[in-house]
Amino acid sequence: xxxxxxxxxxxxxxxxxxxxxxxxxxxxxxxxxxxxxxxxxxxxxxxxxxxxxxxxxxxxxxxxxxxxxxxxxxxxxxxxxxxxxxxxxxxxxxxxxxxxxxxxxxxxxxxxxxxxxxxxxxxxxxxxxxxxxxxxxxxxxxxxxxxxxxxxxxxxxxxxxxxxxxxxxxxxxxxxxxxxxxxxxxxxxxxxxxxxxxxxxxxxxxxxxxxxxxxxxxxxxxxxxxxxxxxxxxxxxxxxxxxxxxxxxxxxxxxxxxxxxxxxxxxxxxxxxxxxxxxxxxxxxxxxxxxxxxxxxxxxxxxxxxxxxxxxxxxxxxxxxxxxxxxxxxxxxxxxxxxxxxxxxxxxxxxxxxxxxxxxxxxxxxxxxxxxxxxxxxxxxxxxxxxxxxxxxxxxxxxxxxxxx
Ligand code: PLP
Numbered sequence: 001x002x003x004x005x006x007x008x009x010x011x012x013x014x015x016x017x018x019x020x021x022x023x024x025x026x027x028x029x030x031x032x033x034x035x036x037x038x039x040x041x042x043x044x045x046x047x048x049x050x051x052x053x054x055x056x057x058x059x060x061x062x063x064x065x066x067x068x069x070x071x072x073x074x075x076x077x078x079x080x081x082x083x084x085x086x087x088x089x090x091x092x093x094x095x096x097x098x099x100x101x102x103x104x105x106x107x108x109x110x111x112x113x114x115x116x117x118x119x120x121x122x123x124x125x126x127x128x129x130x131x132x133x134x135x136x137x138x139x140x141x142x143x144x145x146x147x148x149x150x151x152x153x154x155x156x157x158x159x160x161x162x163x164x165x166x167x168x169x170x171x172x173x174x175x176x177x178x179x180x181x182x183x184x185x186x187x188x189x190x191x192x193x194x195x196x197x198x199x200x201x202x203x204x205x206x207x208x209x210x211x212x213x214x215x216x217x218x219x220x221x222x223x224x225x226x227x228x229x230x231x232x233x234x235x236x237x238x239x240x241x242x243x244x245x246x247x248x249x250x251x252x253x254x255x256x257x258x259x260x261x262x263x264x265x266x267x268x269x270x271x272x273x274x275x276x277x278x279x280x281x282x283x284x285x286x287x288x289x290x291x292x293x294x295x296x297x298x299x300x301x302x303x304x305x306x307x308x309x310x311x312x313x314x315x316x317x318x319x320x321x322x323x324x325x326x327x328x329x330x331x332x333x334x335x336x337x338x339x340x341x342x343x344x345x346x347x348x349x350x351x352x353x354x355x356x357x358x359x360x361x362x363x364x365x366x367x368x369x370x371x372x373x374x375x376x377x378x379x380x381x382x383x384x385x386x387x388x389x390x391x392x393x394x395x396x397x398x399x400x401x402x403x404x405x
Contacts (some may be wrong), residue, residue, distance in 0.1 A: 011299070012385050014039040023354030028390045032180050033381030034332050034359050036122050036231045039295050046233065048107045055160050057283045058257055058274075062307060071282045076273075083223060083240050084214040084292045089272040090246065093281050096237035097205040098128040100224035101172070103239055103276060104201055105132035107249040113169050115141035119297050120163050120171040120193075122147040122155055126178055127364040129203045131278040133172065147173070149371060153180040153329030157188065169245035171200045172222075175207035179336050179377065180329020181312075183207070190219055198244060205229055209383075210308060210333040212301040231296060232289035235282050246272050253278040292342045305385045308333050311382055311391065318395040322402070328372060334381035336363075339398065344376040350404065351378075356398040 012018050015037045020027050029037060037174040049071065055064035057072050073088075080088045094100045106117075111117070119133050124147055136142055145168070147160045155173070173195045176183050190200045199221035208225035216224050222245070226321050232273060241249075251269055255278035260268035269275045296304065309332065311343035316331050323339035339347055348360035362369045369375060380394060 004183075006367050008385070008387060012387075013043070013157075014295075015042070015385055016040060017034065018385060022355050023304070023353055023355075028356045028386075030382065030386065030390070030394060031357045031359050032383040032386075033229070033379065035228045036209060036383055037385070038231055038233070039292070041291045041295055042232060042288045045291040049284045049287050050303045054284070056280055058210060068165045068283055071287045072281065075286045079238055080219055080291035081210075082236075082297065083222070083320060084216050085240055086216060087243060089242055090243055090245075092239040092241065092273045092276045094224075094237040094239050094287055095235050095282070096226040096228070097203060097224045098237075099203070099228075100237050100239035101128050101203065102132045103252040104172070104222055104224070104241075107134040107276070108170060108245070109140060109142065111249050113140055114140045116143065116167055117169045118143045118145050118163075118165070119145060120125040120145045120160070120173075120198075122170060122184075123149045124153075124177045124180060124182065124365065124368050125172075125174055126203065127356065127366070128205075129174060130367065142169075143347075144305045144335070145368075149180075149368075153177070153182050155182075155184055156194075157185070160189070164193075164198065167245060168322050170200050170221075171198055172202040172203070174205075175201070175213075176204075176210070176332060176367075177329060177364045178206045178367075179379065181332040181334045181369055182330040183332050183338065186218060186220070189392055190279070194219070199242075206333070209296070210301075211333050213263050221245055227285070227289035229290055230289075230291035233285045234280075236285040240278070243272065246276070251275050253377070255279045257281075259285060263330075272398045299384060307384050308382050311337070311386060311388065314388055315380065315382070315391045315394065319393060319398075322395070322398055329379055333380055336373065336377040336379045338377055342401070344378045346405075347378045347398070347401055350401045351394075351397050354393075354400060356394050356397050358394075 017037045052065040053064050056067040056070045075086045076091050079091045094367045133144055145163045146158045148157050175186050193200045201222035204223050204225040209230045221242050223240040228234040258270050258275050258278040312331050326338050328336045344360040351358055359379045
């Protein structure tokens with residue numbers, strides 16, 4: 001028996017897209033790590049904001065602009081509560097995790113990193129937590145040090161401890177691997193870095209949707225996530241940063257809203273968090289994202305976690321019975337696998353025809369693929385709106401795929 005959330009049927013009814021069919025078959029959406037579907041409250045918030053109060057924020061004295069600004073700032077408060085940040089000035093709105101990490105690498109790098117300085121990342125990072133540091137490396141000659149993974153898909157913490165030296169300036173690691181499902185021991189990772197007085201940035205793209213994140217308890221220095229993976233709209237993300245770091249970091253982009261006073265003789269910058277938010281923000285997206293965060297908080301992130309973990313356990317037990325299957329890492333909210341010698345893309349295409357949406361390929365983690373000696377995996381990733389029945393559909397579809405080869 002799976003623990004039940006309030007009522008799975010009611011929950012599913014909140015997500016209009018879940019009732020659609022593909023190829024005359026009910027859709028089984030198991031690509032939630034790539035993006036989640038949106039509940040009606042989020043869709044309605046977008047329509048409502050455009051229909052009743054759309055006006056650019058912060059710059060207008062008129063009524064609509066004030067309403068829009070108030071809603072945007074209320075959304076920031078919602079994110080602050082969601083992450084348990086100590087102040088809303090630590091919440092920077094971005095386009096997504098990718099932009100959050102680019103902002104961090106650029107701005108932190110500019111202020112704190114010089115030629116020969118080192119950043120520690122890991123072998124299981126998404127490209128968005130590798131390439132921004134490589135770009136910085138090209139600009140400033142910094143060096144990437146890489147935490148290896150063990151054969152069972154965990155970070156090798158003993159090796160991690162050996163990577164620190166007097167040149168280490170920051171650790172930037174993922175909380176949960178988008179390929180392996182491994183939930184990294186983030187508290188331990190942060191504790192070790194702080195012993196060396198090195199700050200830690202956490203890529204929370206795959207953790208924020210599935211577990212309660214308390215940035216103060218975690219004591220991370222930065223935390224990035226994308227709203228679209230937490231049931232919100234695309235084009236919205238967050239970079240949380242401790243005020244004492246953000247205060248010292250230079251702006252990422254220049255333009256409206258991030259300034260104090262502009263003269264040709266010199267420009268001063270706005271206070272936090274606006275210093276990092278140049279130009280018109282995606283305020284409608286931010287407002288809708290806050291509705292999504294409220295939605296998951298109403299369900300309860302602990303309930304979500306318990307439910308999803310048992311759903312994935314059920315899936316993994318079923319998958320393990322499939323001959324020749326190879327499961328990678330430590331499945332949590334997602335499970336990655338390959339079926340013998342059948343190419344992952346072939347599995348994906350055939351599953352699609354059977355109504356099951358999964359992701360296949362390298363999952364934007366090519367260095368990890370190299371480490372595993374493969375070109376890709378099939379990844380089924382779950383949400384609280386998925387059901388045991390859908391897992392059964394996946395399992396029987398996989399058996400059909402095998403029978404076709
Ligand atoms: N980091 C991880 C672990 C991810 O899984 C993803 C997306 O899949 C990202 C970063 C990038 O997120 P986005 O494309 O929303 O910026």
